[in-house]
Amino acid sequence: MSEDKSCCRVCSRGLYSCHWRKSAKKEKRKYGCCWFSFVTLVSLLSLCWMYICLVAFNDREDINWKVFTKLKHWVNWFMVLIVIYAVITTYCVLLLLFALLQVALGERLDLHWLHKVSLFIGVTIIALGIMGISIKWRQEWPVVPLSLQITAPYLQFGAVGALTLLSSFVFRSFHRAKKGLQILIAVVFVTVSAAIFLCPLYLHRTCPCLIESELPDKPKLFGHRGAPMLAPENTMMSFNRSIACGVSAFETDVQLSKDRIPFLMHDHNTDFLLRTTNVKEVFPDTLFNSSTDLTWEELQTLNAGEWFVKTNPFHSVSQLSEEEKATVRNQKIPSLHQLLNLAQQHNISVIFDIYSPNQKDDTKDIVNTIRQSGIDPSLILWLPPAERQDVKWKAPGFTHFYNNITEMVNDGGNHLNVKYSLLGTEKIRELRRKNVSVNLWVVNERWLFSLLWCAGASSVTTNSCQLLRDMDQPDFSMRLKVYQMVWILVDIASLLMMIGLYIFQRNHLNKRSRAAQKQYFTLERERTVSLLTNHVA
The missing domain is CATH 3.20.20.190 (Phosphatidylinositol (PI) phosphodiesterase)
Structure with a gap:
């Protein structure tokens, strides 16, 4: 079986562009890069939106109640939305993976029109969800930064892994680009890498479940x-x-x-x-x-x-x-x-x-x-x-x-009962230091309870x-020194892998360049010999 007809290439080409046979046409290559960028952006948007939906799952009854007051019929509407957005996110991420596979195999990025339509429909549905929260459920937005106080350290590990995997594609583009574009790619990549590698310097001050001393008592x-x-x-x-x-x-x-x-x-x-x-x-x-x-x-x-x-x-x-x-x-x-x-x-x-x-x-x-x-x-x-x-x-x-x-x-009181999203973790700690009892409502998910436990909440309504x-x-809790050690080891391992990938791709490109030059000189020599032979004859 030829390389162009290998199972991996045929499947990747067919699922991404619906072209099961390799086309000899080259007129749409520049549009393929634009659509690849669009697929990447939609995938990132859908992942971020899915994260927001999962975070908001703690307050799903608010959505169900609002719909009930309009329709007078009780259904778990929030779960319906979760399923819809999960399907959209899965589709977008799989499409991005096929696009990356196309790049790795050197195939063209000709996105099929059906995928283009589906992506625009997905973006529209996500945009409607964002508008819905912004207009009807605005109080839910503060929950997102609150959730990052417990998930950010682990999202950073994931970001380092993703950066390491994607660096191969970045380096390939860097080696093939012209000098001016190479500088731009290098600046952007180094800036993003530095932000991802060094963000734990900020996280350890804002994430209460990176525990420095003793864990507070479990909330009632x-x-x-x-x-x-x-x-x-x-x-x-x-x-x-x-x-x-x-x-x-x-x-x-x-x-x-x-x-x-x-x-x-x-x-x-x-x-x-x-x-x-x-x-x-x-x-x-x-x-x-x-x-x-x-x-x-x-x-x-x-x-x-x-x-x-x-x-x-x-x-x-x-x-x-x-x-x-x-x-x-x-x-x-x-x-x-x-x-x-x-x-x-x-x-x-x-x-x-x-x-x-x-x-x-x-x-x-x-x-x-x-x-x-x-x-x-x-x-x-x-x-x-x-x-x-x-x-x-x-x-x-x-x-x-x-x-x-x-x-x-x-009123000289010392007992507080408020919605959990109205108090930051630092404020909870400050109130507890003043011997104020803090009850937070309504807390249903383990991640949220863990965060409030680490922050020192007295009790939660659930x-x-x-x-x-x-x-x-608490879930996601870790000793600060252990986290710092893991963070440094993960960053060093990622950096070494990226350096290795960069050197490998540069040597591979140089080797291909030398092979191309050698082939060129061989052809020129054969051409010269052929001309001399014809001249003597």
């Missing part, structure tokens, strides 16, 4: 509406399942019924019962917009668990036994009094939000319910900012949590208590 777990991955949120089954996770506090949401009974429900305002109950089946002709539209007796006629089995929001229903599924299907909306009794039995704290347009009267009824339950006041972590001073006077034993630093400082409970140490 607050069960977000119980254990919503294991049972329907804000049900007694969910809170019971969270006890097995070792949570130190129940996090929930409190509303009041028409007859002034505090009950647990997160959704509020329009269609507040639609997502987590069968209200449409029980009251098919009635639209409820407020918790005070129903009495406690009417609320108890609703099923608060069947939706969990039907929609399977966390893909965890398959892990339940038939008996557990039956228990799920029989869940009712619990009252605050029921939760307080459970918390008192297990010595677990309770922290909650109040969703109500009438904060003053609702706060009064909720405080009375808490006092009547007989629970230890220190187990109540009071979060609602409205009527806080009145609550302090009526129930002095409550522990007060604040949702912003300014209010906490002005949907996945069963996942975080089993962590004995």
Whole structure:
């Protein structure tokens, strides 16, 4: 089999350009380089976007909730987007690999029109995703630099590896370029290489999981509406399942019924019962917009668990036994009094939000319910900012949590409860040095929990208590001295390999040049001899 018909060449040529036979045409070679650059840029863009999507996976319920409020139908829309972008990223990266293989084999870079169309469609879909986050979910952008505080050291290792592999193509272009272009290639390559090799000098100051001394204590777990991955949120089954996770506090949401009974429900305002109950089946002709539209007796006629089995929001229903599924299907909306009794039995704290347009009267009824339950006041972590001073006077034993630093400082408090993306790791460390308790919500992924653990967070509110409970140490953590040693060794190994590749390619090019010169002189000598022979004849 000839070299042009080898299996590797035919497959690479066919998959990239759909030309299974080598063409003798040469008129499109310059456009091939342009399309190669486009493939490279789209691949890098898709990889970066896929990274952002995976980082945002911690907050996937925000996206699902926003779509639910529009369509009134609960589906894991974020997972659908993840699958779409994963397909686009895989396609772009494979196309780039085939392009690099074409270069390595000396084949032409004639990208097929079908690939060109597909790349433009992929870029459009990614651009729509970026616009969607920028317009509708802007608060998610700070999560990206936050994630780099734990992934950057390992991304640097990957970047060094990629740089080493790509250096062969850079050196080949350098040797074939004219002198002016050689200077440009050299400057760009050296600058990029220096930035990649030396960035750990900055990283070790900004990555808390590169540990210099002792690791902080593991953050405590607050069960977000119980254990919503294991049972329907804000049900007694969910809170019971969270006890097995070792949570130190129940996090929930409190509303009041028409007859002034505090009950647990997160959704509020329009269609507040639609997502987590069968209200449409029980009251098919009635639209409820407020918790005070129903009495406690009417609320108890609703099923608060069947939706969990039907929609399977966390893909965890398959892990339940038939008996557990039956228990799920029989869940009712619990009252605050029921939760307080459970918390008192297990010595677990309770922290909650109040969703109500009438904060003053609702706060009064909720405080009375808490006092009547007989629970230890220190187990109540009071979060609602409205009527806080009145609550302090009526129930002095409550522990007060604040949702912003300014209010906490002005009120002389030392317990903070905020979204994890609103505090940098340095700020967390500063607050902990001032003996401020810091709880961060909602933390579901191991990488994020690891980062906040390294930063010294006191506790986190989580949907996945069963996942975080089993962590004995942070993921991606490493002793600073060990990291510095690995970093130096990786950089030296990469540098030596690139020097070797440069020398090899230069010698190979010189050898080919000498062979070409020798062939040229041989042909000239044969031509001269032929001319002399003809002249003598």
